[in-house]
Amino acid sequence: MKQEERELDELMRKLEAEQPSMRFTKNVMESIVGLQIAPSAGRYINLLVVRSIAALLVLSLVIACMYVLISPGATNVPFAYNKLTSHIPHSYAWYIVGFNIILLLVLAELWLSSKRRIKYLERMN
Amino acid sequence: MHELQDTDIVQSVLLGDKTRYAILVERYQSFVFTIIGRLIPTREEAEDVAQEVFVKAYLSLAGFKGNSKFSTWLYTIAHTTAISHLRKNRIEPLFVDDEKLSDYLDNKQHTVNNTNTQDQRTAINNAIKQLAADDAEIITLFYLAGQSTEEIAAITNLEINNIKVKLHRARQKLKDIVERTYGKEAQLLYREQ
Incomplete structure:
Protein backbone atom coordinates (compact mmCIF):
# COMPACT_ATOMS: atom_id res chain seq x y z
CA MET A 1 0.00 0.00 0.00
CA LYS A 2 1.29 3.44 -0.94
CA GLN A 3 2.16 5.95 1.76
CA GLU A 4 -0.73 8.25 0.72
CA GLU A 5 -3.23 5.41 0.79
CA ARG A 6 -2.02 4.37 4.20
CA GLU A 7 -2.46 7.90 5.47
CA LEU A 8 -5.97 8.06 4.05
CA ASP A 9 -6.67 4.73 5.70
CA GLU A 10 -5.53 6.07 9.07
CA LEU A 11 -7.64 9.15 8.59
CA MET A 12 -10.66 7.00 7.78
CA ARG A 13 -10.28 5.08 10.99
CA LYS A 14 -10.96 8.30 12.86
CA LEU A 15 -14.50 8.37 11.51
CA GLU A 16 -17.19 8.88 14.11
CA ALA A 17 -20.75 7.63 13.92
CA GLU A 18 -23.55 10.15 13.80
CA GLN A 19 -25.85 10.18 16.80
CA PRO A 20 -29.63 9.92 16.60
CA SER A 21 -31.83 11.92 18.99
CA MET A 22 -31.56 11.41 22.75
CA ARG A 23 -34.96 9.72 22.87
CA PHE A 24 -34.02 7.06 20.34
CA THR A 25 -33.64 4.11 22.74
CA LYS A 26 -36.76 5.15 24.65
CA ASN A 27 -38.76 5.34 21.41
CA VAL A 28 -37.64 1.87 20.35
CA MET A 29 -38.39 0.37 23.76
CA PRO A 39 -41.17 -17.83 16.72
CA SER A 40 -38.17 -19.06 14.82
CA ALA A 41 -38.86 -20.76 11.49
CA GLY A 42 -37.26 -23.91 12.81
CA ARG A 43 -35.25 -25.07 15.81
CA TYR A 44 -31.51 -24.81 15.44
CA ILE A 45 -31.23 -28.50 16.37
CA ASN A 46 -34.33 -30.53 15.83
CA LEU A 47 -35.25 -32.54 18.92
CA LEU A 48 -36.18 -35.49 16.72
CA VAL A 49 -32.65 -35.53 15.30
CA VAL A 50 -31.16 -35.60 18.81
CA ARG A 51 -33.48 -38.44 19.86
CA SER A 52 -32.72 -40.38 16.68
CA ILE A 53 -28.98 -40.05 17.27
CA ALA A 54 -29.43 -41.22 20.87
CA ALA A 55 -31.55 -44.19 19.79
CA LEU A 56 -29.05 -45.14 17.11
CA LEU A 57 -26.26 -44.92 19.66
CA VAL A 58 -28.05 -47.20 22.13
CA LEU A 59 -28.95 -49.69 19.42
CA SER A 60 -25.47 -49.92 17.96
CA LEU A 61 -23.98 -50.13 21.46
CA VAL A 62 -26.21 -53.10 22.23
CA ILE A 63 -25.17 -54.80 18.97
CA ALA A 64 -21.49 -54.06 19.58
CA CYS A 65 -21.68 -55.37 23.15
CA MET A 66 -23.42 -58.50 22.00
CA TYR A 67 -20.82 -59.09 19.36
CA VAL A 68 -17.80 -58.40 21.54
CA LEU A 69 -18.97 -60.13 24.73
CA ILE A 70 -20.87 -63.05 23.29
CA SER A 71 -18.96 -65.33 20.99
CA PRO A 72 -20.93 -66.29 17.84
CA GLY A 73 -20.76 -69.97 18.63
CA ALA A 74 -21.75 -69.79 22.29
CA THR A 75 -24.54 -72.07 23.33
CA ASN A 76 -25.63 -70.35 26.55
CA VAL A 77 -27.18 -67.32 24.83
CA PRO A 78 -30.66 -67.01 23.36
CA PHE A 79 -30.96 -68.27 19.79
CA ALA A 80 -31.95 -64.85 18.33
CA TYR A 81 -28.82 -63.12 19.68
CA ASN A 82 -26.62 -65.91 18.50
CA LYS A 83 -28.12 -65.80 15.01
CA LEU A 84 -27.83 -61.99 14.79
CA THR A 85 -24.20 -61.74 15.87
CA SER A 86 -23.11 -64.61 13.68
CA HIS A 87 -24.11 -62.57 10.62
CA ILE A 88 -21.84 -59.59 11.48
CA PRO A 89 -18.30 -59.97 10.07
CA HIS A 90 -15.60 -59.57 12.70
CA SER A 91 -13.90 -56.54 11.06
CA TYR A 92 -17.18 -54.58 11.26
CA ALA A 93 -16.94 -54.51 15.03
CA ARG A 117 -26.18 -21.93 27.99
CA ILE A 118 -28.45 -22.57 30.97
CA LYS A 119 -25.61 -21.70 33.38
CA TYR A 120 -24.88 -18.46 31.52
CA LEU A 121 -28.50 -17.38 31.53
CA GLU A 122 -28.89 -18.20 35.22
CA ARG A 123 -25.87 -16.01 36.00
CA MET A 124 -27.24 -13.14 33.92
CA ASN A 125 -30.66 -13.24 35.54
CA MET B 1 -16.89 -5.70 34.96
CA HIS B 2 -16.72 -7.26 31.52
CA GLU B 3 -19.09 -6.15 28.81
CA LEU B 4 -21.97 -8.48 28.08
CA GLN B 5 -21.67 -10.31 24.77
CA ASP B 6 -24.37 -9.62 22.16
CA THR B 7 -25.33 -13.29 21.97
CA ASP B 8 -25.86 -13.48 25.76
CA ILE B 9 -28.11 -10.43 25.65
CA VAL B 10 -30.06 -11.95 22.75
CA GLN B 11 -30.53 -15.16 24.76
CA SER B 12 -31.82 -13.34 27.81
CA VAL B 13 -34.23 -11.25 25.68
CA LEU B 14 -35.47 -14.48 24.11
CA LEU B 15 -36.05 -15.85 27.61
CA GLY B 16 -38.30 -12.91 28.37
CA ASP B 17 -36.05 -10.16 29.76
CA LYS B 18 -37.20 -7.51 27.30
CA THR B 19 -35.44 -4.64 29.08
CA ARG B 20 -32.04 -6.01 28.06
CA TYR B 21 -32.83 -5.21 24.47
CA ALA B 22 -32.13 -1.57 25.37
CA ILE B 23 -28.43 -2.50 25.77
CA LEU B 24 -28.30 -3.63 22.15
CA VAL B 25 -30.16 -0.53 21.00
CA GLU B 26 -27.71 1.70 22.89
CA ARG B 27 -24.75 -0.22 21.54
CA TYR B 28 -25.69 -0.10 17.87
CA GLN B 29 -27.99 2.88 17.40
CA SER B 30 -25.31 5.28 16.16
CA PHE B 31 -23.90 2.73 13.67
CA VAL B 32 -27.33 1.80 12.32
CA PHE B 33 -28.32 5.46 12.13
CA THR B 34 -25.10 6.37 10.25
CA ILE B 35 -25.41 3.47 7.79
CA ILE B 36 -29.02 4.36 7.04
CA GLY B 37 -28.05 8.01 6.81
CA ARG B 38 -25.73 7.16 3.93
CA LEU B 39 -28.72 5.90 1.94
CA ILE B 40 -31.42 8.24 3.28
CA PRO B 41 -30.00 11.73 3.70
CA THR B 42 -32.97 13.28 5.53
CA ARG B 43 -32.15 13.05 9.21
CA GLU B 44 -35.72 12.61 10.49
CA GLU B 45 -36.49 9.99 7.90
CA ALA B 46 -33.25 8.13 8.63
CA GLU B 47 -34.09 8.10 12.33
CA ASP B 48 -37.57 6.70 11.69
CA VAL B 49 -36.11 3.95 9.50
CA ALA B 50 -33.44 3.22 12.14
CA GLN B 51 -36.20 2.76 14.73
CA GLU B 52 -38.05 0.47 12.34
CA VAL B 53 -34.85 -1.57 12.00
CA PHE B 54 -34.62 -2.16 15.76
CA VAL B 55 -38.30 -3.10 15.99
CA LYS B 56 -37.89 -5.54 13.07
CA ALA B 57 -34.74 -6.97 14.64
CA TYR B 58 -36.60 -7.48 17.92
CA LEU B 59 -39.47 -9.29 16.22
CA SER B 60 -37.09 -11.60 14.35
CA LEU B 61 -34.67 -12.10 17.23
CA ALA B 62 -35.52 -15.80 17.43
CA GLY B 63 -34.21 -16.11 13.89
CA PHE B 64 -30.72 -14.97 14.91
CA LYS B 65 -28.80 -18.23 15.06
CA GLY B 66 -25.40 -16.84 15.93
CA ASN B 67 -23.91 -18.01 12.64
CA SER B 68 -22.67 -14.46 12.06
CA LYS B 69 -21.90 -11.53 14.34
CA PHE B 70 -25.01 -9.87 15.76
CA SER B 71 -23.85 -6.59 14.21
CA THR B 72 -23.66 -8.16 10.72
CA TRP B 73 -27.17 -9.59 11.15
CA LEU B 74 -28.46 -6.20 12.34
CA TYR B 75 -26.78 -4.24 9.53
CA THR B 76 -28.33 -6.64 7.00
CA ILE B 77 -31.76 -5.70 8.36
CA ALA B 78 -30.73 -2.02 8.26
CA HIS B 79 -29.62 -2.28 4.63
CA THR B 80 -32.74 -4.10 3.41
CA THR B 81 -35.09 -1.84 5.40
CA ALA B 82 -33.46 1.31 4.01
CA ILE B 83 -33.58 -0.02 0.44
CA SER B 84 -37.25 -1.04 0.72
CA HIS B 85 -38.05 2.34 2.28
CA LEU B 86 -36.45 4.06 -0.72
CA ARG B 87 -38.38 1.81 -3.12
CA LYS B 88 -41.67 2.26 -1.28
CA ASN B 89 -41.35 6.02 -1.35
CA ARG B 90 -39.88 6.01 -4.86
CA ILE B 91 -36.86 7.94 -3.69
CA GLU B 92 -33.72 7.60 -5.76
CA PRO B 93 -30.68 7.20 -3.56
CA LEU B 94 -28.19 10.00 -4.03
CA PHE B 95 -25.75 8.97 -6.73
CA VAL B 96 -23.57 11.99 -7.29
CA ASP B 97 -22.46 12.40 -10.88
CA ASP B 98 -19.01 13.79 -11.68
CA GLU B 99 -20.27 17.11 -13.06
CA LYS B 100 -22.30 17.90 -9.95
CA LEU B 101 -19.42 16.83 -7.79
CA SER B 102 -17.09 19.12 -9.69
CA ASP B 103 -19.44 22.09 -9.19
CA TYR B 104 -19.67 21.31 -5.51
CA LEU B 105 -15.93 21.13 -5.13
CA ASP B 106 -15.35 24.36 -7.08
CA ASN B 107 -17.67 26.18 -4.73
CA LYS B 108 -16.21 24.66 -1.65
CA GLN B 109 -12.57 25.55 -1.44
CA HIS B 110 -11.78 25.32 2.22
CA THR B 111 -8.78 26.77 3.89
CA VAL B 112 -7.34 24.46 6.45
CA ASN B 113 -4.93 26.39 8.53
CA ASN B 114 -5.07 24.60 11.76
CA THR B 115 -6.30 21.03 11.66
CA ASN B 116 -7.25 19.08 14.72
CA THR B 117 -8.93 15.71 15.04
CA GLN B 118 -12.40 17.25 14.98
CA ASP B 119 -11.60 19.13 11.76
CA GLN B 120 -10.30 15.93 10.23
CA ARG B 121 -13.48 14.08 11.16
CA THR B 122 -15.67 16.84 9.80
CA ALA B 123 -13.63 16.97 6.60
CA ILE B 124 -13.78 13.24 6.02
CA ASN B 125 -17.49 13.09 6.90
CA ASN B 126 -18.24 15.87 4.42
CA ALA B 127 -16.21 14.06 1.80
CA ILE B 128 -18.12 10.79 2.40
CA LYS B 129 -21.39 12.63 1.92
CA GLN B 130 -20.23 13.54 -1.58
CA LEU B 131 -19.81 9.90 -2.54
CA ALA B 132 -22.52 7.87 -4.23
CA ALA B 133 -24.88 6.36 -1.66
CA ASP B 134 -23.74 2.77 -2.18
CA ASP B 135 -20.05 3.75 -2.00
CA ALA B 136 -20.67 5.77 1.16
CA GLU B 137 -22.47 2.81 2.71
CA ILE B 138 -19.63 0.40 1.92
CA ILE B 139 -16.99 2.82 3.24
CA THR B 140 -19.03 3.28 6.43
CA LEU B 141 -19.54 -0.44 6.93
CA PHE B 142 -15.84 -1.12 6.43
CA TYR B 143 -14.22 1.68 8.42
CA LEU B 144 -16.81 2.69 10.95
CA ALA B 145 -18.77 -0.48 11.61
CA GLY B 146 -15.67 -2.69 11.35
CA GLN B 147 -17.20 -5.20 8.94
CA SER B 148 -15.00 -7.35 6.74
CA THR B 149 -15.45 -7.47 2.95
CA GLU B 150 -17.10 -10.91 3.35
CA GLU B 151 -19.53 -9.50 5.90
CA ILE B 152 -20.29 -6.47 3.72
CA ALA B 153 -20.98 -8.85 0.84
CA ALA B 154 -23.49 -10.68 3.04
CA ILE B 155 -25.11 -7.43 4.19
CA THR B 156 -25.48 -5.92 0.72
CA ASN B 157 -26.07 -9.23 -1.07
CA LEU B 158 -23.22 -8.59 -3.51
CA GLU B 159 -20.23 -10.68 -4.53
CA ILE B 160 -17.09 -10.38 -2.39
CA ASN B 161 -14.97 -9.40 -5.39
CA ASN B 162 -17.50 -6.76 -6.31
CA ILE B 163 -17.25 -5.33 -2.79
CA LYS B 164 -13.45 -5.28 -2.96
CA VAL B 165 -13.52 -3.38 -6.28
CA LYS B 166 -16.19 -0.98 -5.01
CA LEU B 167 -14.24 -0.37 -1.80
CA HIS B 168 -11.06 0.36 -3.73
CA ARG B 169 -12.83 2.78 -6.09
CA ALA B 170 -14.68 4.47 -3.23
CA ARG B 171 -11.36 5.02 -1.45
CA GLN B 172 -9.88 6.54 -4.60
CA LYS B 173 -12.89 8.81 -5.07
CA LEU B 174 -12.71 9.85 -1.44
CA LYS B 175 -9.04 10.69 -1.79
CA ASP B 176 -9.80 12.80 -4.87
CA ILE B 177 -12.61 14.61 -3.08
CA VAL B 178 -10.42 15.36 -0.06
CA GLU B 179 -7.59 16.62 -2.23
CA ARG B 180 -9.79 18.65 -4.57
CA THR B 181 -11.71 20.19 -1.67
CA TYR B 182 -8.73 20.98 0.49
CA GLY B 183 -6.08 21.34 -2.20
CA LYS B 184 -2.55 21.27 -0.84
CA GLU B 185 -4.00 21.59 2.64
CA ALA B 186 -5.16 17.98 2.35
CA GLN B 187 -1.66 16.98 3.38
CA LEU B 188 -2.32 18.71 6.70
CA LEU B 189 -5.34 16.49 7.19
CA TYR B 190 -3.22 13.40 6.67
CA ARG B 191 -0.20 14.41 8.63
CA GLU B 192 -1.39 16.33 11.69
CA GLN B 193 -2.78 13.45 13.66
Whole structure:
Protein backbone atom coordinates (compact mmCIF):
# COMPACT_ATOMS: atom_id res chain seq x y z
CA MET A 1 0.00 0.00 0.00
CA LYS A 2 1.29 3.44 -0.94
CA GLN A 3 2.16 5.95 1.76
CA GLU A 4 -0.73 8.25 0.72
CA GLU A 5 -3.23 5.41 0.79
CA ARG A 6 -2.02 4.37 4.20
CA GLU A 7 -2.46 7.90 5.47
CA LEU A 8 -5.97 8.06 4.05
CA ASP A 9 -6.67 4.73 5.70
CA GLU A 10 -5.53 6.07 9.07
CA LEU A 11 -7.64 9.15 8.59
CA MET A 12 -10.66 7.00 7.78
CA ARG A 13 -10.28 5.08 10.99
CA LYS A 14 -10.96 8.30 12.86
CA LEU A 15 -14.50 8.37 11.51
CA GLU A 16 -17.19 8.88 14.11
CA ALA A 17 -20.75 7.63 13.92
CA GLU A 18 -23.55 10.15 13.80
CA GLN A 19 -25.85 10.18 16.80
CA PRO A 20 -29.63 9.92 16.60
CA SER A 21 -31.83 11.92 18.99
CA MET A 22 -31.56 11.41 22.75
CA ARG A 23 -34.96 9.72 22.87
CA PHE A 24 -34.02 7.06 20.34
CA THR A 25 -33.64 4.11 22.74
CA LYS A 26 -36.76 5.15 24.65
CA ASN A 27 -38.76 5.34 21.41
CA VAL A 28 -37.64 1.87 20.35
CA MET A 29 -38.39 0.37 23.76
CA GLU A 30 -41.84 1.98 23.74
CA SER A 31 -42.46 0.60 20.25
CA ILE A 32 -41.76 -2.98 21.30
CA VAL A 33 -44.04 -2.90 24.34
CA GLY A 34 -46.81 -5.41 23.65
CA LEU A 35 -44.97 -6.93 20.70
CA GLN A 36 -44.09 -10.60 20.81
CA ILE A 37 -40.94 -12.06 19.29
CA ALA A 38 -41.95 -14.13 16.28
CA PRO A 39 -41.17 -17.83 16.72
CA SER A 40 -38.17 -19.06 14.82
CA ALA A 41 -38.86 -20.76 11.49
CA GLY A 42 -37.26 -23.91 12.81
CA ARG A 43 -35.25 -25.07 15.81
CA TYR A 44 -31.51 -24.81 15.44
CA ILE A 45 -31.23 -28.50 16.37
CA ASN A 46 -34.33 -30.53 15.83
CA LEU A 47 -35.25 -32.54 18.92
CA LEU A 48 -36.18 -35.49 16.72
CA VAL A 49 -32.65 -35.53 15.30
CA VAL A 50 -31.16 -35.60 18.81
CA ARG A 51 -33.48 -38.44 19.86
CA SER A 52 -32.72 -40.38 16.68
CA ILE A 53 -28.98 -40.05 17.27
CA ALA A 54 -29.43 -41.22 20.87
CA ALA A 55 -31.55 -44.19 19.79
CA LEU A 56 -29.05 -45.14 17.11
CA LEU A 57 -26.26 -44.92 19.66
CA VAL A 58 -28.05 -47.20 22.13
CA LEU A 59 -28.95 -49.69 19.42
CA SER A 60 -25.47 -49.92 17.96
CA LEU A 61 -23.98 -50.13 21.46
CA VAL A 62 -26.21 -53.10 22.23
CA ILE A 63 -25.17 -54.80 18.97
CA ALA A 64 -21.49 -54.06 19.58
CA CYS A 65 -21.68 -55.37 23.15
CA MET A 66 -23.42 -58.50 22.00
CA TYR A 67 -20.82 -59.09 19.36
CA VAL A 68 -17.80 -58.40 21.54
CA LEU A 69 -18.97 -60.13 24.73
CA ILE A 70 -20.87 -63.05 23.29
CA SER A 71 -18.96 -65.33 20.99
CA PRO A 72 -20.93 -66.29 17.84
CA GLY A 73 -20.76 -69.97 18.63
CA ALA A 74 -21.75 -69.79 22.29
CA THR A 75 -24.54 -72.07 23.33
CA ASN A 76 -25.63 -70.35 26.55
CA VAL A 77 -27.18 -67.32 24.83
CA PRO A 78 -30.66 -67.01 23.36
CA PHE A 79 -30.96 -68.27 19.79
CA ALA A 80 -31.95 -64.85 18.33
CA TYR A 81 -28.82 -63.12 19.68
CA ASN A 82 -26.62 -65.91 18.50
CA LYS A 83 -28.12 -65.80 15.01
CA LEU A 84 -27.83 -61.99 14.79
CA THR A 85 -24.20 -61.74 15.87
CA SER A 86 -23.11 -64.61 13.68
CA HIS A 87 -24.11 -62.57 10.62
CA ILE A 88 -21.84 -59.59 11.48
CA PRO A 89 -18.30 -59.97 10.07
CA HIS A 90 -15.60 -59.57 12.70
CA SER A 91 -13.90 -56.54 11.06
CA TYR A 92 -17.18 -54.58 11.26
CA ALA A 93 -16.94 -54.51 15.03
CA TRP A 94 -14.34 -51.77 14.82
CA TYR A 95 -16.53 -49.71 12.50
CA ILE A 96 -19.40 -50.03 14.96
CA VAL A 97 -17.15 -49.00 17.84
CA GLY A 98 -15.87 -45.98 15.87
CA PHE A 99 -19.38 -44.99 14.89
CA ASN A 100 -20.45 -45.21 18.53
CA ILE A 101 -17.61 -42.99 19.66
CA ILE A 102 -18.63 -40.32 17.13
CA LEU A 103 -22.27 -40.51 18.22
CA LEU A 104 -21.20 -40.30 21.84
CA LEU A 105 -19.13 -37.18 21.13
CA VAL A 106 -22.01 -35.53 19.25
CA LEU A 107 -24.39 -36.19 22.12
CA ALA A 108 -21.86 -35.00 24.71
CA GLU A 109 -21.37 -31.75 22.77
CA LEU A 110 -25.14 -31.17 22.56
CA TRP A 111 -25.55 -31.85 26.24
CA LEU A 112 -22.62 -29.70 27.34
CA SER A 113 -23.57 -26.72 25.15
CA SER A 114 -27.13 -26.72 26.48
CA LYS A 115 -25.78 -26.94 30.04
CA ARG A 116 -23.37 -24.04 29.38
CA ARG A 117 -26.18 -21.93 27.99
CA ILE A 118 -28.45 -22.57 30.97
CA LYS A 119 -25.61 -21.70 33.38
CA TYR A 120 -24.88 -18.46 31.52
CA LEU A 121 -28.50 -17.38 31.53
CA GLU A 122 -28.89 -18.20 35.22
CA ARG A 123 -25.87 -16.01 36.00
CA MET A 124 -27.24 -13.14 33.92
CA ASN A 125 -30.66 -13.24 35.54
CA MET B 1 -16.89 -5.70 34.96
CA HIS B 2 -16.72 -7.26 31.52
CA GLU B 3 -19.09 -6.15 28.81
CA LEU B 4 -21.97 -8.48 28.08
CA GLN B 5 -21.67 -10.31 24.77
CA ASP B 6 -24.37 -9.62 22.16
CA THR B 7 -25.33 -13.29 21.97
CA ASP B 8 -25.86 -13.48 25.76
CA ILE B 9 -28.11 -10.43 25.65
CA VAL B 10 -30.06 -11.95 22.75
CA GLN B 11 -30.53 -15.16 24.76
CA SER B 12 -31.82 -13.34 27.81
CA VAL B 13 -34.23 -11.25 25.68
CA LEU B 14 -35.47 -14.48 24.11
CA LEU B 15 -36.05 -15.85 27.61
CA GLY B 16 -38.30 -12.91 28.37
CA ASP B 17 -36.05 -10.16 29.76
CA LYS B 18 -37.20 -7.51 27.30
CA THR B 19 -35.44 -4.64 29.08
CA ARG B 20 -32.04 -6.01 28.06
CA TYR B 21 -32.83 -5.21 24.47
CA ALA B 22 -32.13 -1.57 25.37
CA ILE B 23 -28.43 -2.50 25.77
CA LEU B 24 -28.30 -3.63 22.15
CA VAL B 25 -30.16 -0.53 21.00
CA GLU B 26 -27.71 1.70 22.89
CA ARG B 27 -24.75 -0.22 21.54
CA TYR B 28 -25.69 -0.10 17.87
CA GLN B 29 -27.99 2.88 17.40
CA SER B 30 -25.31 5.28 16.16
CA PHE B 31 -23.90 2.73 13.67
CA VAL B 32 -27.33 1.80 12.32
CA PHE B 33 -28.32 5.46 12.13
CA THR B 34 -25.10 6.37 10.25
CA ILE B 35 -25.41 3.47 7.79
CA ILE B 36 -29.02 4.36 7.04
CA GLY B 37 -28.05 8.01 6.81
CA ARG B 38 -25.73 7.16 3.93
CA LEU B 39 -28.72 5.90 1.94
CA ILE B 40 -31.42 8.24 3.28
CA PRO B 41 -30.00 11.73 3.70
CA THR B 42 -32.97 13.28 5.53
CA ARG B 43 -32.15 13.05 9.21
CA GLU B 44 -35.72 12.61 10.49
CA GLU B 45 -36.49 9.99 7.90
CA ALA B 46 -33.25 8.13 8.63
CA GLU B 47 -34.09 8.10 12.33
CA ASP B 48 -37.57 6.70 11.69
CA VAL B 49 -36.11 3.95 9.50
CA ALA B 50 -33.44 3.22 12.14
CA GLN B 51 -36.20 2.76 14.73
CA GLU B 52 -38.05 0.47 12.34
CA VAL B 53 -34.85 -1.57 12.00
CA PHE B 54 -34.62 -2.16 15.76
CA VAL B 55 -38.30 -3.10 15.99
CA LYS B 56 -37.89 -5.54 13.07
CA ALA B 57 -34.74 -6.97 14.64
CA TYR B 58 -36.60 -7.48 17.92
CA LEU B 59 -39.47 -9.29 16.22
CA SER B 60 -37.09 -11.60 14.35
CA LEU B 61 -34.67 -12.10 17.23
CA ALA B 62 -35.52 -15.80 17.43
CA GLY B 63 -34.21 -16.11 13.89
CA PHE B 64 -30.72 -14.97 14.91
CA LYS B 65 -28.80 -18.23 15.06
CA GLY B 66 -25.40 -16.84 15.93
CA ASN B 67 -23.91 -18.01 12.64
CA SER B 68 -22.67 -14.46 12.06
CA LYS B 69 -21.90 -11.53 14.34
CA PHE B 70 -25.01 -9.87 15.76
CA SER B 71 -23.85 -6.59 14.21
CA THR B 72 -23.66 -8.16 10.72
CA TRP B 73 -27.17 -9.59 11.15
CA LEU B 74 -28.46 -6.20 12.34
CA TYR B 75 -26.78 -4.24 9.53
CA THR B 76 -28.33 -6.64 7.00
CA ILE B 77 -31.76 -5.70 8.36
CA ALA B 78 -30.73 -2.02 8.26
CA HIS B 79 -29.62 -2.28 4.63
CA THR B 80 -32.74 -4.10 3.41
CA THR B 81 -35.09 -1.84 5.40
CA ALA B 82 -33.46 1.31 4.01
CA ILE B 83 -33.58 -0.02 0.44
CA SER B 84 -37.25 -1.04 0.72
CA HIS B 85 -38.05 2.34 2.28
CA LEU B 86 -36.45 4.06 -0.72
CA ARG B 87 -38.38 1.81 -3.12
CA LYS B 88 -41.67 2.26 -1.28
CA ASN B 89 -41.35 6.02 -1.35
CA ARG B 90 -39.88 6.01 -4.86
CA ILE B 91 -36.86 7.94 -3.69
CA GLU B 92 -33.72 7.60 -5.76
CA PRO B 93 -30.68 7.20 -3.56
CA LEU B 94 -28.19 10.00 -4.03
CA PHE B 95 -25.75 8.97 -6.73
CA VAL B 96 -23.57 11.99 -7.29
CA ASP B 97 -22.46 12.40 -10.88
CA ASP B 98 -19.01 13.79 -11.68
CA GLU B 99 -20.27 17.11 -13.06
CA LYS B 100 -22.30 17.90 -9.95
CA LEU B 101 -19.42 16.83 -7.79
CA SER B 102 -17.09 19.12 -9.69
CA ASP B 103 -19.44 22.09 -9.19
CA TYR B 104 -19.67 21.31 -5.51
CA LEU B 105 -15.93 21.13 -5.13
CA ASP B 106 -15.35 24.36 -7.08
CA ASN B 107 -17.67 26.18 -4.73
CA LYS B 108 -16.21 24.66 -1.65
CA GLN B 109 -12.57 25.55 -1.44
CA HIS B 110 -11.78 25.32 2.22
CA THR B 111 -8.78 26.77 3.89
CA VAL B 112 -7.34 24.46 6.45
CA ASN B 113 -4.93 26.39 8.53
CA ASN B 114 -5.07 24.60 11.76
CA THR B 115 -6.30 21.03 11.66
CA ASN B 116 -7.25 19.08 14.72
CA THR B 117 -8.93 15.71 15.04
CA GLN B 118 -12.40 17.25 14.98
CA ASP B 119 -11.60 19.13 11.76
CA GLN B 120 -10.30 15.93 10.23
CA ARG B 121 -13.48 14.08 11.16
CA THR B 122 -15.67 16.84 9.80
CA ALA B 123 -13.63 16.97 6.60
CA ILE B 124 -13.78 13.24 6.02
CA ASN B 125 -17.49 13.09 6.90
CA ASN B 126 -18.24 15.87 4.42
CA ALA B 127 -16.21 14.06 1.80
CA ILE B 128 -18.12 10.79 2.40
CA LYS B 129 -21.39 12.63 1.92
CA GLN B 130 -20.23 13.54 -1.58
CA LEU B 131 -19.81 9.90 -2.54
CA ALA B 132 -22.52 7.87 -4.23
CA ALA B 133 -24.88 6.36 -1.66
CA ASP B 134 -23.74 2.77 -2.18
CA ASP B 135 -20.05 3.75 -2.00
CA ALA B 136 -20.67 5.77 1.16
CA GLU B 137 -22.47 2.81 2.71
CA ILE B 138 -19.63 0.40 1.92
CA ILE B 139 -16.99 2.82 3.24
CA THR B 140 -19.03 3.28 6.43
CA LEU B 141 -19.54 -0.44 6.93
CA PHE B 142 -15.84 -1.12 6.43
CA TYR B 143 -14.22 1.68 8.42
CA LEU B 144 -16.81 2.69 10.95
CA ALA B 145 -18.77 -0.48 11.61
CA GLY B 146 -15.67 -2.69 11.35
CA GLN B 147 -17.20 -5.20 8.94
CA SER B 148 -15.00 -7.35 6.74
CA THR B 149 -15.45 -7.47 2.95
CA GLU B 150 -17.10 -10.91 3.35
CA GLU B 151 -19.53 -9.50 5.90
CA ILE B 152 -20.29 -6.47 3.72
CA ALA B 153 -20.98 -8.85 0.84
CA ALA B 154 -23.49 -10.68 3.04
CA ILE B 155 -25.11 -7.43 4.19
CA THR B 156 -25.48 -5.92 0.72
CA ASN B 157 -26.07 -9.23 -1.07
CA LEU B 158 -23.22 -8.59 -3.51
CA GLU B 159 -20.23 -10.68 -4.53
CA ILE B 160 -17.09 -10.38 -2.39
CA ASN B 161 -14.97 -9.40 -5.39
CA ASN B 162 -17.50 -6.76 -6.31
CA ILE B 163 -17.25 -5.33 -2.79
CA LYS B 164 -13.45 -5.28 -2.96
CA VAL B 165 -13.52 -3.38 -6.28
CA LYS B 166 -16.19 -0.98 -5.01
CA LEU B 167 -14.24 -0.37 -1.80
CA HIS B 168 -11.06 0.36 -3.73
CA ARG B 169 -12.83 2.78 -6.09
CA ALA B 170 -14.68 4.47 -3.23
CA ARG B 171 -11.36 5.02 -1.45
CA GLN B 172 -9.88 6.54 -4.60
CA LYS B 173 -12.89 8.81 -5.07
CA LEU B 174 -12.71 9.85 -1.44
CA LYS B 175 -9.04 10.69 -1.79
CA ASP B 176 -9.80 12.80 -4.87
CA ILE B 177 -12.61 14.61 -3.08
CA VAL B 178 -10.42 15.36 -0.06
CA GLU B 179 -7.59 16.62 -2.23
CA ARG B 180 -9.79 18.65 -4.57
CA THR B 181 -11.71 20.19 -1.67
CA TYR B 182 -8.73 20.98 0.49
CA GLY B 183 -6.08 21.34 -2.20
CA LYS B 184 -2.55 21.27 -0.84
CA GLU B 185 -4.00 21.59 2.64
CA ALA B 186 -5.16 17.98 2.35
CA GLN B 187 -1.66 16.98 3.38
CA LEU B 188 -2.32 18.71 6.70
CA LEU B 189 -5.34 16.49 7.19
CA TYR B 190 -3.22 13.40 6.67
CA ARG B 191 -0.20 14.41 8.63
CA GLU B 192 -1.39 16.33 11.69
CA GLN B 193 -2.78 13.45 13.66
